[in-house]
Amino acid sequence: MHAPTTDHPYTELPPLVGLQVTVIATELERSYDRARGLEGFGYRVTACGEPGAAHAQLNESHAEAIVVDLGRGLSFPAELVARVRTVSVAPLLVVGCAGTAVEMLRCFESGADDYCRPRCPTEEIDLRLRALFRRINNSGAQRLSQTPTAIRVGEIEIDPASQTVRKAGVAVPLSPTEFRLLSTLAEHPGEVIPSKALIARVWGNEYSGETHYLRLYVRYLRQKLEVDPSHPLYIVNRWGSGYALDDGSRAARDLAS
Numbered sequence: 001m002h003a004p005t006t007d008h009p010y011t012e013l014p015p016l017v018g019l020q021v022t023v024i025a026t027e028l029e030r031s032y033d034r035a036r037g038l039e040g041f042g043y044r045v046t047a048c049g050e051p052g053a054a055h056a057q058l059n060e061s062h063a064e065a066i067v068v069d070l071g072r073g074l075s076f077p078a079e080l081v082a083r084v085r086t087v088s089v090a091p092l093l094v095v096g097c098a099g100t101a102v103e104m105l106r107c108f109e110s111g112a113d114d115y116c117r118p119r120c121p122t123e124e125i126d127l128r129l130r131a132l133f134r135r136i137n138n139s140g141a142q143r144l145s146q147t148p149t150a151i152r153v154g155e156i157e158i159d160p161a162s163q164t165v166r167k168a169g170v171a172v173p174l175s176p177t178e179f180r181l182l183s184t185l186a187e188h189p190g191e192v193i194p195s196k197a198l199i200a201r202v203w204g205n206e207y208s209g210e211t212h213y214l215r216l217y218v219r220y221l222r223q224k225l226e227v228d229p230s231h232p233l234y235i236v237n238r239w240g241s242g243y244a245l246d247d248g249s250r251a252a253r254d255l256a257s
Contacts, residue, residue: 037122042197078106085111154247185245
């Protein structure tokens with residue numbers, strides 16, 4: 001398979017890396033299963049296993065999206081949707097119980113923004129959330145991301161507006177692909193971003209299985225930004241699940257000790 005051409009901005013359906021999602025289910029195990037699946041796409045997820053408790057928690061949380069997935073544990077999911085709408089205006093996606101047109105209609109009437117059939121794969125929820133937020137952003141509604149400003153992580157400074165990078169004040173030339181990868185990591189410094197989410201953001205969904213592209217470009221970045229690329233202080237791999245952009249201080253202390 002040929003390497004993808006990535007010298008153009010990837011704007012088709014970008015992953016929602018770091019989006020805070022609350023998952024509500026009647027069983028905590030079901031909620032945790034959905035949460036783990038969504039975390040694999042780069043979301044930050046809070047799992048709730050009891051609808052009443054979720055209602056109270058939403059009063060205090062900062063959920064940017066809500067997923068109601070009740071399986072067949074609740075006969076009238078529209079009632080829960082209506083209750084959730086009394087405490088949150090966040091985009092709300094429902095995974096249905098019966099999967100009927102009537103149930104879908106009732107959920108939409110109660111305030112749902114999208115609807116999935118029962119037992120839908122988490123990949124579908126991810127894609128529907130991404131499409132939903134793209135529509136919100138394109139309509140001129142409030143975006144989750146703010147006007148791009150320079151981001152500093154340790155000695156590294158990333159300027160999204162000019163697409164330039166400096167380390168300790170010295171310009172570091174990066175290719176467009178290298179810059180997209182670094183700026184994606186810089187959106188949530190110190191936090192692990194799953195490999196799947198990074199690949200989708202930088203190269204596109206069709207390359208989700210091409211992990212060698214990610215490893216290759218991580219190596220390129222380390223060669224340009226690290227003092228010792230074989231012992232990186234900034235671009236670090238954690239728990240084998242993805243990569244994080246660190247400020248270098250913790251790793252430097254570990255090496256000194």
